[in-house]
Amino acid sequence: MHCGIGQFTRLLQETIEKHEPGSSTTLTLTRSEGSLAEIWRAAGSAQSVVCNFPIVAWKRVIFAPLAALAVGWLLRRKIILIQHEWRGLHWLRRITYIPALLLADTIVMFSPLVQRELADDPLLGWTARKAVLAPLPPNIEAPAGIEDSKLRHRLIAAKADGRLLIGHFGSIYPSKQPNALLEIGAILKQRGLKPLLVYIGSFIRGVDKVEEEFHARARELGIADDVIVSGFVASDHEVFGLFSEIDVFCYPLDEGITARRSSILTCVQSGRPLIVAGPALPEEFDHHPRFKELISRGAVVLVARGSDNEAYADRIATVLKRPPVPLPFDFDGWWKDVAEAVRAQL
Incomplete structure (x- = not known):
């Protein structure tokens, strides 16, 4: 793995x-x-x-x-x-x-x-x-080009059908609250926004029944057909090919955003808006000025920690109306x- x-x-x-x-x-x-x-x-x-x-x-x-x-x-x-x-x-x-x-x-x-x-x-x-x-x-630098894939064509077709593509990148495990995004998707579906939740990554195999509970919750919410889990994607070019079709990324983290979230930094390089719970500690990014700048420039959009899922749904609808935030990314730096x-x- x-x-x-x-x-x-x-x-x-x-x-x-x-x-x-x-x-x-x-x-x-x-x-x-x-x-x-x-x-x-x-x-x-x-x-x-x-x-x-x-x-x-x-x-x-x-x-x-x-x-x-x-x-x-x-x-x-x-x-x-x-x-x-x-x-x-x-x-x-x-x-x-x-x-x-x-x-x-x-x-x-x-x-x-x-x-x-x-x-x-x-x-x-x-x-x-x-x-x-x-x-x-x-861990991943945005490549100069992208690679096509069957999944990318599926996402392109979904967008042509008026679907709202919400992305979640990285390994799927409990502390990333993957099920919370399911609940946000259910709210957006009730609002008629036709969400498609795209989890670009795979489940971590462990002692927890993360995958079984995830799919069970999707069925309970009535959105099992509105969820895609890609599994492991080996090529960075293919990853960013999938990113190119995502409308917005969302991470409703219970602990709030922390400076150790490398997957969030990978998503930001796509230029797509990223919505995430605010940090638990005010000093979370004091040692990390580059991450702090992403937040101040609006590439990472914070939702107050502890907000309900309606607040995330509202923020998703809001950021989709704003112009993209161009932000150079000095990977080597x-x-x-x-x-x-x-x-x-x-």
Whole structure:
């Protein structure tokens, strides 16, 4: 399964290498790659060991990354843990990351809200004192061209039929509240706007019954035929081909928007309006001026956190009437920012 954290790791290492050639290398850890001897040699040749969590296939490969951190600790290397999420993870996954939090000298996080979630943990809250914030960039850069697909033609036909295409991009899992968008779609359908909800991504397989509950809720709301789930889309050109047909993106996040939402940054590059719940913390973007600018320029439209679904439906109807917001996106600059923040911890 494609892993956004894995993609982040690759792009981070490539960016660090671009600005400081020869300063870093990667060690791939899977069920078949990365023996304990290889981990020992790699950690022994390094000054710092950096690991990214969470991992999609955590039940199958969690031992090897933890072993790498433990070996680095035994060899007295600096341990840097990059922790993207906390409370949004299932409690079983959080348990498996406890050794990493304990071994880490520095914990890099991307959101003040996630940092507070860790600080509020009754068992591990003290480890938040080791946390530093870094600005998260998007994993995907808008390509120069787009790629056609059967799904894109289906969306084109839907638009020709007067459908309102509402997009949701990225892996589908509980903390992104995919079912809340279903309820907004049902409201828009009652208003006669003929919505088609387009989820560009796939469900995360885990202990939760996310996919089953999602489709059950769509049937309950009477919009099962107004929902499309693309599944994993491998090509960036195909992703942005689908984006080109979307009218508006919407993320009614219960926790509010946070600075760790890479999928939102990918959507913004399409030039389509994006509606999302406002942040829970006023300082959420103080460490991330580029993200803050997207909000101030209107590329990201905030709805007050805690608003009902009618408010989102109203905002969708409103933004469709406004002209598009042209906004240049310095993809390399975003990645340089995070690479410098991580390099400062090495």
